[in-house]
Amino acid sequence: MSSSDRPRFRKSPDERREEILASAAAIALADGLERITLRAVAARLGVRPGLITHYYPVAEDLVIAAFVRAAAQEREQLIAAEGDPMQRMARFAARIESPVSSSLSRLWLNARHLSRFTPALAAAIEVQEVLDRERLLMLIEDGVTAGVFFPERPFAACVRIFMAIDGFGAYINDLRVFTEPSYAHFVTDVAEWALRLEPGTLRAAVAALPDGPSDAYRS
Amino acid sequence: MSSSDRPRFRKSPDERREEILASAAAIALADGLERITLRAVAARLGVRPGLITHYYPVAEDLVIAAFVRAAAQEREQLIAAEGDPMQRMARFAARIESPVSSSLSRLWLNARHLSRFTPALAAAIEVQEVLDRERLLMLIEDGVTAGVFFPERPFAACVRIFMAIDGFGAYINDLRVFTEPSYAHFVTDVAEWALRLEPGTLRAAVAALPDGPSDAYRS
DNA sequence: TGGGCTATTGGTCGCTTATCCAATAGCATG
């Protein structure tokens, strides 16, 4: 249909593989991991399904690779490199709680459930978790040496913050948004608690962000 | 196959409907909501798939009903009626964090993800959430009047505790268990924080539980 | 005891999926 009348286009295997993976990752973020079908990916690229099979003989491998790709590319934007630790943490929490992270939250919820059925995905999740933790842990340790964070143990605080993120993300598919500050700022508040900051410190830091959240997202 | 040589069994519609629903709920808890297929339910009951269609003309309705059933029956065992508020809260947190709640955690993770695709399931989830919250809120308010809990607002504490439960449940399908106290006791610790208890109070209450967790589940 | 209501069967249909394979045609190399 989509390409039968079009002339064939011949690309280098590396280029095609990359194109397929990027396409699958886009589907993963937009529509969900179970929507990554040979036909859906092929249609998106204007090629025939058989070609996808040629590059990914077993479809499940493509799904896992797409999750990894999507998780990795979102991670880049998640923890800023510049700014003092408090600012960086505030930016991190605010970003997670903002609508720009909705598709990322959906992706993780999706993967965490799907990993119930496919052990290979569970293994991939674990790898991505470790990478995420490493990144946040560095930020926390920066804050400890700078004397602005006071966690019992940096790693324990890191684990708690990510669990808060997952708890927050669990509600991402809710029909109507929950206008409850303890919900909307859960990640910020848990981070505050886990880092043993004075109550309100991190919420204030979020509010003071230069390109911070618009009033719509304040409590 | 399973029943073609068996003689027919004729049951009252109410009884059969109930049987089907119970069977679907069992599948939901054991194998996941997407495993509730006409054929799977029928095989479990030793009847033909067509019979399931007869009682549930649209399969999605059965899936939703099964989720509601499973969530409701698990709720009964979740919050005890007897004991003082601190004990009841400790029992609640300990149960959530214990392996007996694994299938419940899996069910909610499952439903929360699936609700992305089926709005009717999202609506059912919301109803079950409200019922869960009502139950926990009563416990929290009991503790406030008894002078043992000191939340800023009981409802805010309730929301935070459930978000902690969802955050904890997100890791239920992990391959190897995470031997990190801040993970294993996340719900207890968040409850402690949300209720503004002295650090360690709730963990101590959990440890002091009469039929408390075995040493295997202590940090 | 016989008749009728209806729970239950058994089969079909259409749709979607992944996987496999022989035939085709783009493109670089000689």
Next chain:
DNA sequence: CATGCTATTGGATAAGCGACCAATAGCCCA
């Protein structure tokens, strides 16, 4: 310009699903 490699196609296959329906047979009641 012609040849060969291989990226790409098109089609076939089998398995899974929900939905539908006429035929059957269990069981209650007259």
